[in-house]
Every structure is written in C-alpha cells, then in structure tokens.
Amino acid sequence: MNILSWLVIIPLLTITGILLVKDARQTKIVSAIGMGIQLIVAFVIVFMYISLRKSGNTDEMVLMSSFEWFKSLNIYYTVGVDGISVAMIALTAVVVFAGIFASWEMEDLKKEFFISLILLATGVFGFFISLDLFTMFLFYEVAVIPMYILIGIWGSGPKEYSAMKLTLMLMGGSALLMVGLFGIYFNSAPDGGELTFNILEISKITIPIEAQRWFFPFTFVGFGVLGALFPLHTWSPDGHSSAPTAVSMLHAGVLMKLGGYGAFRVAMFLMPEAASEMAWIFIILTTISVVYGAFGAIVQKDLKYINAYSSVSHCGMVLFAVLMMNRTAMTGAVIQMISHGLMTALFFALIGMIYGRTHTRMINEMGGLMKVIPFLGVAYVIAGLASLGLPGLSGFVAEMNIFFGAFEHPDTFHRVATIIAISSIVITAVYILRVVAILLLGPIRDNHYISLGDAKWYEKLSLLTLIAGIVYIGIAPLGLSNIIRESLLPIIDKIL
Amino acid sequence: MNPESFMIMRHELVLTLAFVFILVAEVFTGERNKEKIKSIAVALFAIVTAAGFLPAATGSLFGGMYEASGTTTLMKNILNIGTLIVLIQSYTWLGRPENRDRIHEYFLLLISTLIGMNFMISSGHFLMFYLGIELATIPLAALAAYDRYQNRSAEAGIKLILISTLSSGILLFGLSMIYGVTGSLYFPEVAAKLTSVPLVIMGFIFFFAGMGFKMSLVPFHLWTADVYEGAPVNVTSYLSVISKGAAAFIFIIILFRVFPVISMTWEKVIWVIAVMTITIGNLFALRQKNMKRFLAFSSIAQAGFFLLGFIGGNRLGMTTVIYYALIYIFSNLAAFGVVSVIAEKTGKENMDDYDGLYRTNPGLSITLMLAMFSLAGIPPVAGFFGKFFLFVAAAEKGFYVLVTIAVLNTIIALYYYLLVVKAMFINKSEAPIASFRSDFMQKLGLAICIAGIVVTGFASGLFEMIRNLSYGI
C-alpha cells in the first residue's frame, strides 16, 4: 500500500482501537500511540520526499498512487505529494500530536472526544494527500463536520451557538466550493475527451476563460471562508472561543490551512487567468482582513478572541500572499500556513492550559502569571514573538517572503496593499505585547493564583513539540523554503 | 404468448403469491397464533426480496402495456429492500395488543401497494400506470388510518385519500388532454406523436401535479406533513421512502420516455418546482418539534433534490436518482427506525424528548446521527455521494444557478439536521429517555440501514451498475 494512504488508515485504525479499549486511560494511550506513529510516518514521508528529490526525481507529484473509484465520472482515489503537501502533512502531524497531549486531561466522554478529534485529523490528512478534487472535497467536509460535535459537547461559553455558526458558515463555504468544483469538472476537457477531477490533468489544459470567470469566485470564496476571508470570517472568533483546547489548536492550526492550501492548489492553480483578473478584489479583501483582524485583536479581553482575530489577520496574510501569484509570495504563503499553524496551536494550547488553572480567559482578571507558571509564561512569550514576526522564529520567515514577493509587483496598487499589510506587524506587536504585559507580567493580581502549578509533563511535551517546529523554521528556513520553492515551480509556470 | 413469458413479470407474480399466501395463512391460523403471521410474513418477504435478485427476464407483455427491463428490475429490487427494512422495523410494533387481530391486514395492504408500485414502474401504457398508481395509493390511505383508535391516524387517512383522489382526478384530466392530442396511451406512441402545443403543455402540467402529489413536491405537498405525523411511524416511513421512491422512479421514466419532445418546457417547470420544493421544505422543517413531522418536511426537501436528477434529462441524472433513492431509503429508514424504536418504548416523538439521548442510548443516537448526516449530505456517509452526484447531474446540463440554490439550501438543511444531533449529543436534560435495550428485529433493521448508509457511498460498483441500466432522453 502506498505510504500516503497510511496517513488516512492509521487514524482510522486508531479510532477502531479507541472503540475497542475500555477505560479513559487506555483511550489516551491508544490515541497517543496512534498519533505518535502518524507523526513518525509523516516524517518518514518528508524524508522519502527529500531523498526522492535528491535522487533526481523531478515529477510534479511523487509517491503517487491511484485507483479507480467512480469510473463513469472518472473519479479516482488519487494521492500524491509535492513539497507543499509534504510540509502541510508534517505540520498536521505535529499539531495533532500536540493536540492529543494538550487534551490529556479531558474528562467528559473521553473516547468520543478523541474519536472526533482523530476523525477531524483524518480529514485533514486526506485533504492534503488528495490529487482528485472529489476526494479532496470529501476529506474537506470530513474534516469540518466533527467540529460541530467537538465544540458543541466539549466547548465552553455559548458553545451551541458558536458550533452551529461555525459549522454552517464553513459548510456554506464548502457549498460554494462544490459549485466551483462542478464548474472546473465540466470544463476540464474543453477540446473533448474525458472530464476529470484530477488536479494534475486539469492543470495541463486551460479552462475557458468565461468559465473561469464564473467559477473562480466560487472556488476561491469557498476556500476563503475556511481561510477567514473578510467578511466571512465571523465564525472564527466565536468558534475558537467556544472550542475546547485541542479543537482550537487543530482548527486554527491545520483546518484553516485547508482554506489557504485549497485556494492556491485549486482556485489559483486551475483557474489562473480568472485569478489574475479578479485578484484585485480579493487583494482588497485580504488586505482588509490582515489589518482589520489585527485592529480587532487590540481591544479584545478574552484570550481566545484575541487569538481568533489574530488568526484572521495571519490567515488573511496567507490568502493575500497567494493572490500575489509569484513564487516568493506563495512560498511565503505556505510557510505562513505552517508557521501560523504551529504558533496558533501553541497559543491555543497555552490558553487552554492557563484556563485550566485560572478558570478565566479574561486578561484583565489575570496578571503576573509569569511568576507562578513560568514555563507556560515563557512559551506564551515565544508564541507571541513568533506571532509578531521576530527573526529566529517562524513567523518572520513567512512574512518576509510574503512582503518581498508582494513587492515584486511594480504597480502602485500592489505596493500600497503590501505596505498596508506590513503595517500589521506593528499592530500585531501592540496586541501581543499588551496581552503579555497584562497576563504574564506585573504583580500577581489575585492571591488564588499563587498556588498554581506549572506545566505537567504531557503539557510540556505538547508545547515543546510545537516550539521546536517554530524555532526550527525560524532558525534554519532554507531547507523548508527550498522544498516549497521548488514545488511551486510548476504552479508558477502554470499561473504565469 | 407462452406461460414462460409471464416470468417477465416475476416480481409482481412473486409478490402476489406472497400476498395470497399471507391471506390464506391468516385464514388457517388459530386465534392464539395470530402473532406468528408477522414472523411468517417477514420471512416470506425476505425470500421475495432475495428472489428479486435472481436473474430476471426482460421484455414486454400485453402488447406493450407491461414492460420489464434491467432498469425496472433494479428499481423493484430497491423498493423490495426498502420494504423489507420497513417490515423488519414494524415487527415489534405489530406485536402490540391493539394490532394483534389485524397483523395480516398490515402486510396485505403493504404488499398490495408494492405490487401497485411494481406495475407502475413497469408500465408501458398510461392505463397500466394509472392502475398501478391507484393500487399504490388507495391501500396506503387505509394503512395511514391503521391506528383505528387514534384521531390523528384517521385524520391522516382522510387527508391522504381525499387529496389523492383529487390529484388523480387532475392527473387523469391531464392525461385525457394528452390523449386528445396524440390519440394513444402507449408510451412510445405518445412520445412519437407529442408536439409542443399548449394543450399538451397543459396536460403535462396536470399530469405533473398528480406526480407532484405522489412525490410531495411543493405546492402539492401540503398533505405530507399531516399524514406523516398522523400515520403510524412505520407507515410513515413506508410512505416517505418507498412510495416516494417509486413515484420518483416512474416519474423519471415517463419524463424520459414519454415527454422528451417537450423537455424544454418541463425543464423549466422542474426548475421552478425544485427550487420551491427544496426551499419551502427546508423552511418548514426548521421549526418542527415533532420528529415525524420534522422528517416529513425533510423528506419534502429531499424530493426537491431528486428533481435535480430529473432536470437534465441525462443518463447521469437517472443514475443518480436511482442511486440516491437507494441511499435515501437507507438514511430515512434509519431515521424513522430510531424514531419508531423510541416511540415504541416511550411513546415520545418530540425533538425535546431526545435531549441527552446519547448518554443513555448511545447506539440509537449514533444511528440517528449517521442518518441525519446522510440526509444532510455529509461525508463519509452515503448521502454525500448521492447529493454530490445529483448536483453533478444537474450541473452537467448547465443548471448552475439551480445547483447553487440547492447547495445553499443544504446549509439550511444541515442546520435542522444538526438540531437533532444537538438534542441528542449536546443538550442536557433533566429527565432523558431512560436507557433501554432494543429487541433483535429493531436492531437488525437499524443495522441494515447503517450498513447501507456506510457502504453504499463507497460502493462505486453499485453506482456503475446503476449507470449501466440507466438511460437519458
């Protein structure tokens, strides 16, 4: 069996395992082992990919395998990876692994929780390995729907409202996406021949421009909803604030990346002409996202809201970069996805852990926590610094690629947009430091907090996994960025 | 015409035999053994269903009034499977004391409607079609009124029978116009002589209204909710899947075979009706509290989705209609199965009663959740595949606006399906439905449905098989 398919099979086996075991403790262990193996497999794939490339393999996609599914519609289960998907897979594996440990102490309905969580992960993995639009879409929805249950059952606050809103908005996005996919499918053979959902095959032809004009917005907005495209981002603050820790981690960490990934792998890649025609509309929207999210974050009081708005801003940056349609910016987009995935997961993990101790997420009810929970505090500062784009941490690498890529466009429109986007790094600094200052620094606000315990081993494991990723990308980005740049080549060739 | 040629109508014959067998068995069963009839009948029907899969002859009988093809056999088999599940699900309910002395009636009425549907599907002439449709409808009214001592059941019965006669009157009036223009009632001849004149269009619309009643399309749907709510749960499930499925089958056959000439017209009619059906069905379903009524409106919306397969007049459309019907049978029967089990044990039918169900009855909750996801079209369960392909079928002919409206409607649909999931999984309840054990037949019924929901989607072979048996205009 193709190693990529294991990425889907292992989670399913893990779920089966969870169904078979008896108590909560075993559930945890099975989940951890399953996702540990998944992590290993993901990295094996990364190394396989690298060695394949080293050995001179220049195929657009490697490790491909394909078998027929719905023959008459020419639907295949086709998997394959390039550098971008490999990177996303590694990210997902890391975040899921961290997520399992971040929810180590989940109490209510533990089995169900882990099953839903891993099901979500299955969808995400499947999405990233799919080369067939049908299976891609299928996995996309598989990834979205467990969110409802996860937030609804284990969430907090107005969880039912948030869960419903999130699910409906995301599914609304996927509904639009579906129409877009139909448009692509039925225009995938303009010169006769068989219609196909296969991305690689569609990329070889040019979809008629009239069709592109119709279906590019559907596809892009469809994915954009998940990528928190203004003004369709409002599920994000509510959803994230209500979701339990691991779910926020996975959702902001990897699920939102499906939007960005899809936006360029499908919308931009297959319909580049319409994309370049309409890019300006979406550039305006994403620029608004970037700045607006950041400004929105400044005045929030709930930690999760801050981070949710911050995600709007950062994910807006991803789409912004994708729309710039050049290699540098797109490299930045991918790195930004990974970077944001790691750091936002880190943020949400930390917020969950802090909440678990203080039972509040309101920053003005906390203060001086650095003294009592230094490990969490330092991790929070690291996440914050990554978020505001400090060199040496992942966010910087991504942002620089994005800004320089965006600036390659010589016209005023793109440049003004870029400079507006750049201003977000200052605003980001403002809200990050504001939170750090209020939450962690200063005198201890409440005497209850003096006796709080610092991170437990599983929490540390979860956090360190994520921090390791952030620091690795931040310090030695060359390997990652080269993998991505090289994989972007066919995409760029197609787009230009 | 030799005796072997009657084997062409094997499905109907076998059903008739079963019908007679049950009738006779009832006569010869003693008062104390009446209960046994249900076992016999279910077993018998299982055999009938299995027999349906034996290689079947194709051809036509009675000078073309009756036609059997691979397509019709497939449709009949699908209906058989659905009916079998309904019977299995009814098993426990039939054991109730007030039903004891008329168990056989249930089976007889049900099987006769099925015979009617089979004839309807196999008809090659409007007379056969009319007889089939009446045979499929009139006993249903009796079934709807089966709970003699329930006001609601009686009300359901009268509403069904009166609207149904009205609709058949209208349908026939339409047919008479078509007859007036073409001078024939044989499908091929009508198709050949049909022209796009106003009288034909008027006739078609009258005919459409009659079929719209059977499929409960808006605005001919208003009986649906009341009848579904009033009728016994198992009858409702039969009504909502088998009766509706059969109507969809014959409707698509007639559209494709008889009315291709005026396809430009019926595309538009269907476009309008589909939008109305999906939207109105969804809007009503939003506010329902009674599970049966809720499922009624949901099934109205689902009927609208069927129309997406009709509209293109393409082979893919027919394929997906049949495929989706199968999936819909499993999904809806799973939903009704759970509702029936709970109604059986506790007498509760309201959504609020389901609060916190997962904590007490996880199995039922998961089944219902899968059913809801399947109806909503959420992967990886089968409903996703069915809906996706229906949309593909409509998109193939360029009905993108319709598809867009439909997909946006799926969001509303998702909302109310999730309300059920929410009730079971998320809502807390002071007094949840107590934990109970379902009996074997209930479990069996649900298990078949779950297997269907899970497997049908992935089974591409099934889809291909259906496609091979389908045709377009």
Added chain:
Amino acid sequence: MIMNSGIPLEFYLVLATVMFFTGIYGFLTRRNLITMLMSVELILNSVNINFMAFNRFLFPGKLEGHFFSLFVIAVAAAEAAVAIAIIINIYRRFTTINVEDVNQMKY
C-alpha cells in the same frame, strides 16, 4: 365524420371542463366530507367524458379511451369505498364529518 350533424366535440369538452371545475369548486367549498368525495367523483367523471369524447370523435378506430373510462369508474369505486370507510372512522373519532374540524395536525 360519423356525427357531423350531431353535437360537436367542443360541446363535450366544455361540459367536461365545466364538470371538472364544478368538482373542484365543490371539493374546495363543501364542508361535508361525503360531499367532497362526491365532488371528486365529478372530476373523475369529467375525465371520463373527455376520454370518451376524444376517442369517439378523434380516434374512432381504437377503444383506448373507452377502456380507460371503464377502469377509472372501477377505481373510483374502490377509492370511494376506502374513503367512506375512513370517513366512518372519522365520524367515530371526531363525531363529525365536517372537514374543518379535522385539523388536529397543522403547521
């Protein structure tokens, strides 16, 4: 052809149409379930007239219309039987056969 001097087809059709709409009017306005049933019969009979007239005037060589009418009559009888049975049950349960009172289920 046969009855050139007799009543033309249009007259039959008009009669049928009038009957049809009378039936519908009755169905929509009569409050008594039995009367409603009768109205439906009126509709069905208008259909019969249509079939007969078309057959007789336009396609005299074949008998499809006539046979169809016969079947419609038979089926209508069956329908009426079931309907009346249910109406009787209604009367038992509701002690009325006024259609407006039979509205326990709505919205």
Added chain:
Amino acid sequence: MTDFGYTTWILIIPFVTFLILSLFGMKLKGLPAGLTGTVALGLVTFLSYFTAITYFTGGGISGGSFQKIVAANAVWLNLSDHLHIDMGVLLDPISVMMLVVISTVSFMVHIYSLGYMKGEKGFERYYAFLSLFTFSMMGLVVATNIFQMYIFWELVGVSSYLLIGFYYDRPSAVAASKKAFIVTRFADMGFLVGILLLSFTTKTFDFVTLTDINGPAIASKGGAVFLGMSLMTWSMIFIFMGGAGKSAMFPLHIWLPDAMEGPTPVSALIHAATMVVAGVFLVARMFPVYYFAAPEALQIIAWVGAVSSLFAAIIALTQTDIKRVLAYSTISQIGYMIFSLGVSGYGGHDGLGFMASNWHLFNHAMFKALLFLGAGSVIHAVHSNDMKDMGGLRRYMPVTNITFLIACLTIAGVPPLSGFFSKDEILTAALHHNKILFAIEYAVAGLTAFYMFRLYFSVFHGVDRHYHHTPHESPATMTVPLVILAAGSVFAGFLPFSSLVTSDGVPFESHIEWGVAIPSVAIGLLGIGLAWVMYRKETTLPDRMTSLFRHSYKWAYNKFYIDEVYIFITKKVIFRHISHPVAWFDRHIVDGTMNGIAYVTQSVSSMIKGLQSGQLQKYGYVFISGVIALVIAFIYLVK
C-alpha cells in the same frame, strides 16, 4: 589577506551561552550562571580584540586602504531568484571598531553585574538575556547584507525588550519595555519598507555591492521618481527611519528615557553604548549610498541629528532622575553622531564627519557606559534614582566619584580627554558644511557641559541627604569596570582614528582645528562654571532660574509633551477611534449580517407556517392554484 574565518565564533559563543543559560540556567543557580556568561564573553572580547588588531595592523589592508572582507557567508533563505538572505561576517573598519566597542562594554557590564545584580531573582535569566543581546548586537554589526542586519536589528530590539522588562513585576518596567518595543517596531517597519524599496531598485541586499561606489546600486541613482525624490532616496529615508527609531532620534525618542526602568548595567550596555548607536552604525554602513544616491536623505539626517541633540539637551537640563538625565544626554550625543554623518563628505579629508562620528561613537560608548555604571553604583548605594535624594556622595564613594568626574569632563569636551577630540572634529566638519547647524551643535556643547555638571555636583557635592544607611563604595566587581572604562575615556582620544576608520577606507591625517576647538572648550568650561555656581552648594539660584524661565521650564520638564502626543495617538486614536469601532463593526455589522441571514430565514419560516393550516380544503386550494399558476406561467409567459 588574512583568513578571518574564526570570527564566526564571535557570534557562536554568545549564542551558545544564551542557549545554555536559558535551557539550563535554572540548574546553574546564581553565580555559576553569571560566571559562565562572563567567561564566555571574555572569550568573545579576546577574539574581538584579536580580530581588531589583526585587521588594523595589516590583515585588512590592501592597496593602501582598508578592505571590506567577507569572512564567512552562507545563504540563509532564498527570497527570489536574485534576492537571497545571507548570514555571514563582514569585516571593515567600522564593524571591527564596533566589535571592540561592544565586546569591551559588554564585558565590563558582565563583570559589573556580578556585583550589581547579586542576589536578584532571575540572575541567570539576566545573563542569558545579556548573552542574547551580545549575540544579536555582534550579528548586527558584522552583517554582510542589509537583511541580516535587519534580522539582528529585530533581535537586539527583543533583547532590549526583555532586559528593560527584567523586573517584570513592576508595572512601570513592563510598560516601558512595551513602549520601547512598539516604538522601535514602528520604526523598523519603515526600515523594512526601505529595504523593500532598496532591494527592488538594486536587486541585492549585499553591503559590498550596495556600497561599492562604482557598483550598480549607486550608479543607478535610484529608479523612478516619486513625489519629487527618487525611489532610492525614499528607500534610504525609510531605512533611516529604522535607524532613528533604534537610536532614539526625535520624534521617535520617547522610548529611551522610559527604558531606564531596566537594570542600570543594561542601560549602560544597551541604552547608552551599543544598541542605541545602531542607527549611527546603519547610516555609516550605508554611507556611500546616502552620499551618492540619496543626498536629500543625508540632509534630513543632518537636521534630525541636530534637532535631536538640541532638544534632548534642553530636556536634560530639567530632569531630576539621574538615569533620565543620562538618557537624554545619550539622545543628545547620538544626535551629534548622526548629525556628523549628515554633514560628512566622502573620501579622504572630506569624510571628516564620518570619521568623527565613529570616533565619537567609540568615545561615547566608553564614557557613557562609565556614566551609567557610575550612576548604577550610586543607585546601588542610595537605593534611589532621584537626584534630590543624593548629595555629598564623594566622601563615601571615592572611586565612583573620580571615575564619574572623568566621564563628565570627557563628555564636556575638556582636553585632553577623548570627548574633546571627537567633538572637535564633528564641529569642524559642521563648520565646513552649514553654519546654522554648527551654531546649534556649538550651543549643545555648552548645554551638555552644564547639565552634566549639574548632575555631578548635585550627586557628589552639596549636602548629605537622609540616607537609610550610610552609603558605601561598591564592591570591586563594580569599581574595576569603572576604572577600566575611565582609562578608556581618557586615552581613546589618542587613538589615530583618522588612519583607521574612514569613509572610503583610505587613511588620512586629521588635525585639531584650533579655531573651533578653543571656543568649544570655552563654552564647555562656561557650562561647567555655571553648574559650579548653581549646584556646588545648596543655593536658591536654581529655583530662581526656574521661575524666571517658568514656562519654558515646564515644557522642557514635561519633555515638550511628546509623550502625551503619543498617548493621544495610541489611546485615543488607535484604541478608541480605530480598534473599538473595528471590534464593534465586526460584532454588530459583519457578524450581525450573518446572524441576520439566519434570523431572516427563521422569520420567513414562521411567516409561511400558515400555509400548513391543517385544513384539507386549504391544501386543495393551494394544489389547484399551483396547477393553474403553472399552466398560466408556462403557456402564456414562458415560451
């Protein structure tokens, strides 16, 4: 030329130290952690000196001039096909000089802190941050390309943030660190935009290519014209914005006085001697580009420097917090350096300003670090920052007193101390360039002498205050660095700077311009004299002066209300008029629309419920109407 590959260790050692201290600092507890840091830094200092000596004594000379030597370089990130970010070590006179400055001051501070920070909670954290800072600062000065510089630029920013906020349970420290980071971050945004514009115009980040006067960058003269200036000029202005932020030039200076909330040795290292001169270093590094391709930008730089130096000097007159006086003095002195670059020419004696600026940077590092460390010693003794709580300390703290006095004399430009020489060269360069600017700087020299001696006399002379316990001289770990730095301040003036650090690498001879020197010494002495009169003894003279200049005093005392302007912009404009509305808009308009859609759907659902009336005849009515409507629609309307 010599192989300078070993210079990478100058970066690696502090980084490794940082890692060790931050990961295992908890285990090292206290002194061992400090010693680890100090020893490592000793090593770095040794390497730096070794490098400097090798470089200046021949290792860096080729063809009679000092060359730019790329000692190490590796690609760190590919941005596009022609742009790549490298990490490496570039040695040229200014970077080598900076290595010496940084390592010296940093080493002194390391030693000093062993005493000063003894027993503080977070001692190991402190040393970890110091190592991080040293690493970043070293990386900044040896950067081979402007992007590497930007990276380390950000890193010094964060080290500064961490160190200012070292006492993180003090709200004032937290606020100060936040302010410092955000203000410099804002400036860095300009830097980044500048780099973007620059790289777009020149297609390179590399300093060697950029500053090559025959190279493509300068030759292009900078692309399209925008608002009357070339793209290159704009980019250089933006880049200078970054420099101005870090060097606390007006109007981006507001963070520096607040940054004094950090531990005093940190102020000495970061906010006096090294990090804050990064802006000067940046302009010096890009000097050929400024000079040849963006002369307008250089003009702006000169004015910004001059205004800042005057402005800060005036404020310094009125402050009473010892560290704040020093902070404003730092702004003023950096203004000097920046100004000096602004008025410099290029090549040979024309580049006098360039040379003077760097020389002053060097001297300033010594004496300002000395001043801060001395102030730290004082604060350590009296546990207060306020000059009003000090007086007569010369009797208790002889070493501190002497070294502090030397530093004050140096900054006042009294010959033959180092400050005299560099200040003289700056004024000479200014005189040749622009008379108005010269006048300003001349006045500033006098003001400087005055406020420094105001400080000195109030602290070490005058009457004793009521001390909680008798002040005593600091331990040797603190006094030894003072003495060493004092020696540096005294003798640095005798370095042959003009034959080492010049604008084009070619050595030249510089002479003291007596026509400038004598008046400047005179005005310095005048300032000292005034201070003597006013502050040596407790008199009412200062109060009378104050009331005489009541209004201007108030303005200066309140730092010309610049802080208030910033607060207005952040609190009122950004928070109240942008962020709150954005948040409101998001909740109520954008989200409201989404909820509104749901609400409308629900309402429509309720509105049409009457359709399902339960009345059989109504159903029939709808049925028939539907049929008729369809018939009408499709026979008459739709053809």
